[in-house]
Amino acid sequence: MPLALLRRPDPDHLDIVHEGTTFRIAVRRRPSARRLTLRVSATSGEVVITLPARSTIATAQRFAASHGGWIAARLARVPERVPFEAGSLLPLRGVPHRIVHRGARSGVTRTGSDGPEPVISVSCGEAHVDRRVRAFLEQEVRRDLLGAVDHYAVRLGQRPTRITVRDTRSRWGSCTAGGALNFSWRLILAPPLVLDYLVAHEMAHLREMNHSARFWALLGGLCPEVDAAEAWLKRNGTALHRYG
Structure with a gap:
């Protein structure tokens, strides 16, 4: 039976904690990917982890947790949002x-x-x-x-x-x-x-x-x-x- 049929559906996100701060990470699975990757959007601050076909969610969770400092540093560079509201x-x-x-x-x-x-x-x-x-x-x-x-x-x-x-x-x-x-x-x-x-x-x-x-x-x-x-x-x- 193919591995994809045995695996539970992926969650839409992972949560990791780094120095008391919880980061939410969107999960994307891409069969063409060769390795786990993390990306932090410089515009929205969205954090995304991309998984190859055979990587498990447990492996992705450990990988993301081990990069908590890197995620925090990247998020610190994202400009603060300016809403369209009175005073902005x-x-x-x-x-x-x-x-x-x-x-x-x-x-x-x-x-x-x-x-x-x-x-x-x-x-x-x-x-x-x-x-x-x-x-x-x-x-x-x-x-x-x-x-x-x-x-x-x-x-x-x-x-x-x-x-x-x-x-x-x-x-x-x-x-x-x-x-x-x-x-x-x-x-x-x-x-x-x-x-x-x-x-x-x-x-x-x-x-x-x-x-x-x-x-x-x-x-x-x-x-x-x-x-x-x-x-x-x-x-x-x-x-x-x-x-x-």
């Missing part, structure tokens, strides 16, 4: 704005100032602040993306077939073989040069669906801020996932 500070186009709840009536979200401090002013029921701020940010990023796409479409003589905004984790933007562009809404949190660069990058893929020398030459001719934007993303990109 978040960047809008790279400029810190304070979320201010103005009341429950109008349902309008807008930017403004509260003395010297830029604010995102939200008028809605308190329970809906998170949703309203997220919708506002998506609206703003769509406006900026469409403006940048229009600019580069004139220069390239090509337009995408579709533009989609998502909350992607592994990519800030992408271009499909069919010419559809996808972007992370979190680009609205970065300085404008970053969004502009990402749009230029993906628009260049409409002509060069690769990262060849010809692609980089085309991109360099479209966007003079390639190096600055890449450097900003390398330093600060991960931190954008802490918001919301």
Whole structure:
């Protein structure tokens, strides 16, 4: 009888204790894996252990427990989450704005100032602040993306077939073989040069669906801020996932 039929179903998580702190670890089994591995997401703080086909849960538990110090150190590097609620500070186009709840009536979200401090002013029921701020940010990023796409479409003589905004984790933007562009809404949190660069990058893929020398030459001719934007993303990109 195959081993998989004899084994009990895997739990969805393991708990280990390190120096008085309990860590919850998601369990994933991957038949193609050759060894046990641990991963801590730099954006969400999720801890995942991946098991090969023949590893037992008891072995995984011991392995995770023996790496308690490593898990603790990695989790300490994960930026603290910033919820979309009254009083939170978040960047809008790279400029810190304070979320201010103005009341429950109008349902309008807008930017403004509260003395010297830029604010995102939200008028809605308190329970809906998170949703309203997220919708506002998506609206703003769509406006900026469409403006940048229009600019580069004139220069390239090509337009995408579709533009989609998502909350992607592994990519800030992408271009499909069919010419559809996808972007992370979190680009609205970065300085404008970053969004502009990402749009230029993906628009260049409409002509060069690769990262060849010809692609980089085309991109360099479209966007003079390639190096600055890449450097900003390398330093600060991960931190954008802490918001919301």
